[in-house]
Amino acid sequence: MNEMHILAYVKASAVAQGLALDEARAQRVASHLARTAHLAQLLEGFPLSVEAEPAELYQPLAFATTRSKVGAP
Amino acid sequence: MNHTTQEIGGLGSFALARAIRAGDCSACEVLEASMARIERTDGAVNAFTGKSYPRARQEAAAVDALRARGEALPPLAGVPYAVKNLFDIAGEVTLAGSKINRSHAPAAQDAFLVGRMQAAGAVLLGGLNMDEYAYGFTTENTHYGATHNPHDLTRVAGGSSGGSGAAVAAGQVGITLGSDTNGSIRVPASLCGVWGLKPTFGRLSRRGSYPFVHSIDHLGPLADSVDSLALVYDALQSPDPLDPGCHASSVQPVGDPAQGVKGLRIGVLGGYFYDNASAPARAAVTAAANALGASDMVEWPDAALGRAAAFIISAAEGGSLHLDDLRTRADDFEPLSVDRFIAGALTPAHWVLRAQRFRRVYRDRVNALFQHWDVLLAPATPVAAPEIGAEWIDINGTAHPSRPSMGLLTQPVSFAGCPVVAAPLWPPGTAGLPIGVQLIAAPWREDLALRAAHVLQGAGVAHLKPVAL
Numbered sequence: 001m002n003e004m005h006i007l008a009y010v011k012a013s014a015v016a017q018g019l020a021l022d023e024a025r026a027q028r029v030a031s032h033l034a035r036t037a038h039l040a041q042l043l044e045g046f047p048l049s050v051e052a053e054p055a056e057l058y059q060p061l062a063f064a065t066t067r068s069k070v071g072a073p
Numbered sequence: 074m075n076h077t078t079q080e081i082g083g084l085g086s087f088a089l090a091r092a093i094r095a096g097d098c099s100a101c102e103v104l105e106a107s108m109a110r111i112e113r114t115d116g117a118v119n120a121f122t123g124k125s126y127p128r129a130r131q132e133a134a135a136v137d138a139l140r141a142r143g144e145a146l147p148p149l150a151g152v153p154y155a156v157k158n159l160f161d162i163a164g165e166v167t168l169a170g171s172k173i174n175r176s177h178a179p180a181a182q183d184a185f186l187v188g189r190m191q192a193a194g195a196v197l198l199g200g201l202n203m204d205e206y207a208y209g210f211t212t213e214n215t216h217y218g219a220t221h222n223p224h225d226l227t228r229v230a231g232g233s234s235g236g237s238g239a240a241v242a243a244g245q246v247g248i249t250l251g252s253d254t255n256g257s258i259r260v261p262a263s264l265c266g267v268w269g270l271k272p273t274f275g276r277l278s279r280r281g282s283y284p285f286v287h288s289i290d291h292l293g294p295l296a297d298s299v300d301s302l303a304l305v306y307d308a309l310q311s312p313d314p315l316d317p318g319c320h321a322s323s324v325q326p327v328g329d330p331a332q333g334v335k336g337l338r339i340g341v342l343g344g345y346f347y348d349n350a351s352a353p354a355r356a357a358v359t360a361a362a363n364a365l366g367a368s369d370m371v372e373w374p375d376a377a378l379g380r381a382a383a384f385i386i387s388a389a390e391g392g393s394l395h396l397d398d399l400r401t402r403a404d405d406f407e408p409l410s411v412d413r414f415i416a417g418a419l420t421p422a423h424w425v426l427r428a429q430r431f432r433r434v435y436r437d438r439v440n441a442l443f444q445h446w447d448v449l450l451a452p453a454t455p456v457a458a459p460e461i462g463a464e465w466i467d468i469n470g471t472a473h474p475s476r477p478s479m480g481l482l483t484q485p486v487s488f489a490g491c492p493v494v495a496a497p498l499w500p501p502g503t504a505g506l507p508i509g510v511q512l513i514a515a516p517w518r519e520d521l522a523l524r525a526a527h528v529l530q531g532a533g534v535a536h537l538k539p540v541a542l
Contacts, residue, residue: 040421053430
């Protein structure tokens, strides 16, 4: 995305999210998002296999009838 | 009682714990000295946003009553401390550095770690300043004023736990609690010249603290000595099945960190961590390496990508967390960060998911590094404390935006979840200001980082310095 695309994205996605941005704020937000876009571009260059699952916090509760503690290190 | 108020003020928190235990001074005397120091200095420093003196008097009196009954004292009995104002304190509103949260109901109970401190006998003096909702590295808080660096009042204290760093540096309290998502304990520890510990991700419970980024948030202590840091860390440890981010299933006490580093494989991080460090920051690492007998340069895997992924996830989760308020009352947010929060709320899902998928691969690569090393060294900040209001910092001739760049060297490490002690060093070329060195260990090996820290302290390489306030 170039600067113009990012600004257009900010304005469109802000509407979708219910955020009212005046022009000055939209410009500032776009400059911040441009920095994030640059970092995202770096990550795009890193090869990830389909088996690379997200690192996340979710862990199911231990089933009520099991006695052993599940999943803790 | 054998100590005068002046003598009490000159003792570090570890010595105070011993003095109270030995009956050389009472918890109430120590508390009075700490409150007097806060009243004398905080007009200049602005570390405290709230003071819990009535509670502190009750807690100190309870310690003295225990002693009077001849009962055993817990490990931190009578030692004053304070907490970043994102920790719940029963009966107080948890501000998290914001104006918006002022209208929230007071906390019904203490945060889990505040409860642990109380059980250990510590005495809570109040809440400490921070960047709004922890999104910043400078504690230039528009609502509550900037926290000033006690070593140079024109400069920032670092953030987002800036009040936690400044309060220890100013000698107001010897122990504070902070949070660290991308560097928020290590950056203020570095800029204020105090010890800080960011434990392994998932080691300490975060229950009862106001979140910033659920995926990366850590809590931990700052202190005036390695001995206190270890003592507090052990007191804070406890599994907590009610915090989904607490992965510790048992307590692994550090105990005495004075075991030396013989046999430990200690290396110095090069590449990204060298390139993004100023000459004084590099000198600080060299001094620490010399004291630890470390000379080998080590490459941390994919540091720039780790920082990128941490940045993206932080922005997206932080923005999402506050989206309702951003929709309806954006003007009540911190002006220095509100646009970043909005940008975060608009982050495309693909970027976030890719960053989370990368994190799993990254974790494995970083863990593999610790097959060969026990402790790795790197600067905690690229430079010493910038002036309050500075928009840019210079790193080896390149201008970087000041506020986000102070975390350049801490973000890749916390994203992998490794424990880190930030050690306060005083390199040349900083006009007398400190720069911290990160002592990084494999996940769940806080003990190794603390042992290295104790060697630096014993060698006189890393230590606090008195301030003129």
